[in-house]
Amino acid sequence: MGRRKSHGSSKLKQVLSNNHALHAKKKEIAALCEKLFYLSSNPAYTxxxxxxxxxxxxxxEKVKKLEEMKTESSSRSQxxxxxxxxxxxxxxxxxxxxITEFPGYDLGLRAERDFTENQLILEIPxxxxxxxxxxxxxxxxxxxxxxxxxxxxxxxAIALLIERHKGNTKWKPYLDILPTNxxxxxxxTAADMIELKGSPTLEAALKQCxxxxxxxxxxxxxxxxxxTPVSALLGSVFTFERYCWAVSTVMxxxxxxPSEDGAxxxxxxxxMWDICNYEEGRITTDFNGTWNKCECYSLRNFKRGEQIFISYGSRPNSDFFVHSGFVYMDNKEDAFKLRLGISKADSLQKERTELLERLGLPAVGEFLLKPGTEPISDSLLAFLRVFSMRKAELTHWLDSDKVLDLKHVDCALGTVVEENVRKFLLTRLKLLIANYPTTLSxxxxxxxxxxxxxRKQTVQLRVTEKKILQGALExxxxxIKS
Known part of the structure; x- marks a missing residue:
């Protein structure tokens, strides 16, 4: 009898000890989350x-250790x-x-017959x-x-987690085939992130994290x-790594x-559509409101056995890198985001800002350098001209009804202004290239x-950015010589 009582008592002690440890762990995670919220919300850190x-x-790192997440890495193919x-x-x-595996792509869609351009491939209700x-x-x-x-x-993202952790969900076959990371x-990691040193994409990546x-x-x-019902479902299973998974799935x-009512x-x-990998081109997916389904048409001719690609839309590699997790090396719509602004200490700030407003341009913002033979966009050229003007030129153009001419390459401007634009660009481009710890070669x-x-992805991004900068410099x- 005495032994049984002792055994029951030790079991109870074990339960109490486990509960106490669980409570202490939750309390520690809560304290870390308070610190995390402060660090990620305080504008002083921007x-x-x-x-x-x-x-x-x-x-x-401390949160993840406490949450004891085991990496879920079952094969999607099964x-x-x-x-x-x-x-x-x-x-x-x-x-x-x-659906099949393709080297370098994980899963993708394989054509089981020939498809011609614009032929209907998928219908998803x-x-x-x-x-x-x-x-x-x-x-x-x-x-x-x-x-x-x-x-x-x-x-x-929260909806994904809700369905993933329900006991019974109609979405299980879809959730199972999604990537686990x-x-x-x-x-x-920080070691991965430092590979972006010198790149303007680093700032966007850090802000996203x-x-x-x-x-x-x-x-x-x-x-x-x-x-709430959501708290009841997710309270005990919500972890940082699971949230990263859900957010990345959505991104x-x-x-x-369109919504059901079209409003x-x-x-x-x-x-199924989201298993298609990216290729540059026009968007060939639409939603058919009459039949209430998504329709995907062939981007180009695909032969039987080939991987079927679709376009996700025109975006620079910096956006693909931060939000989609890849770099498209031959991206004709790529761009280098050049941040420029009029200083508040500039004695002509008011005039420059007013002229930029008339041009529909910001006083501080991102301007794009493009790949190809015309790397300097109209907007960037106009901004630099306003940036380089002296008081007399600013007064002239503020009184002019042809202010939009400033966006044209062949706009008649004073030699000094044009020389200053070219010198500024030359100096800035050389500086931007020098900011990278490695060279293009x-x-x-x-x-x-x-x-x-x-690591490969970060190097690919650096290469695409440096090629744009090198092209712009040349x-x-x-x-300048012309």
């Missing part, structure tokens, strides 16, 4: 992004049969294509499209939450301190489709070696 990123990363059956059973038309209209009705309990209300991508900036850290710490508090796959556009994930040599995927040098 001018110290790198130091802020390192502090946030340090706190997140779920292909279950997924295609689910699509067919629910009205999708996917004849003539299959609305009931299979993952959106706030078709999934996670529990999210209605958070409809007044400011992040859920005003940030549809965030709401869609991504190559977005959220999966980069900061924003997601803030969102995670915010929702962690919401789910622990509120009594790399989201699309806009607004909603963010959505389109199963060194990066090209690196790409010939075997690199981890994320253009300006030629311009």
């Amino acid at each position: 001018n110290q992004l790198w130091e802020n990123y390192l502090e946030i990363s340090d706190v997140l 779920w292909i049969g279950q997924f295609t059956n689910w699509l067919n059973e629910n009205g999708a038309k996917i004849d003539g294509v299959s 609305r009931n299979l499209i993952f959106s706030l209209d078709t999934a996670a009705p529990e999210l209605a309990s958070l409809q007044n939450d400011p992040l859920i209300q005003h940030m549809p991508q965030v709401a869609l 991504y190559s977005t900036v959220l999966y980069m 900061r924003n997601i850290a803030r969102q995670y710490s915010y929702f962690s508090r919401v789910f622990q301190n509120s009594d 790399t796959r989201q699309n806009l489709i 607004r556009m909603v963010h959505a994930l389109i199963p 060194e990066d090209l040599e690196l790409l010939k070696t075997s690199l981890p995927p994320i 253009y300006v040098e030629q311009w």
Whole structure:
């Protein structure tokens, strides 16, 4: 009898000890989330992004250890049969294509017959499209939450987590075939991130990581301190790594489709269509309101056995890198984002700002350098001309009714202004190229070696940026000689 009592007592002590440890762990995570929210929200850090990123990363490492996440890395290929059956059973038309692995791409769509340009490839009905209209009705309990209300991508990420952690969900075949991790900036370490030194994309990457850290710490508090169906579902399973997964899934796959009533556009994930990898070209996907389905047409001719590609739209590599986790090396729509501004200390700031407003240009903003034979955009040229003018020229153009001529290369301007524009560009371009720790030729040599995927991606980005800068520099040098 005595022994049984002792055994029961030790079991009770063990339970109490476990509960105490769990409570202590939750308390520690909550304290770290408070610190994280402060670090990622305080505007004082916006001018110290790198130091802020390192502090946030340090706190997140502690959070991840406490959350004890085990990397979920099951092979997506094992779920292909279950997924295609689910699509067919629910009205999708996917004849003539299959899902397969392609070197360097993970999964992609394979043509099982020849397709000609503009031929219909996929039809995905609305009931299979993952959106706030078709999934996670529990999210209605958070409809007044400011992040859920005003940030549809965030709401869609939370909806993904809700469906993933339900006991029974119709979306399981789709959720199973999604990647278990991504190559977005959220999966980069500080050692990966430092590879972007000198690149203007570094700032965008750091800000993205900061924003997601803030969102995670915010929702962690919401789910622990509120009594809603969402908190009941996610309170015990919401972790930073799971939130990164959900956010990356949305960032790399989201699309806009009309709502059921056609009154607004909603963010959505389109199963099967989102397995298509990117190729430059026109967008060949549309939503057919009459038949209530997404239709994807062939971008070009595809032969049987080839991988089928689609275009995600025209975007520079910096956007693809930060939000989609890849770099497209031959991107004709690529651009180098050059940040320029009129100083508040400039004695002619008022006149310059007024003239820029008439040109529809900001006094501080990003201007694009493009690849190809015309790297200097009309907007950049006009800004630099206003930036280089003296008082007499500013007065002249403020009184002129031909102010838009400033955007044209052959606009008649004083020699001094044009010389100043060229000298400024020459100096700035040389400085931007020198900001990178490596040269273009060194990066090209690196790409010939075997690199981890994320490291390769950062080197590819540097190469595309440096090629634009080099091309612009050669253009300006030629311009000066002419």
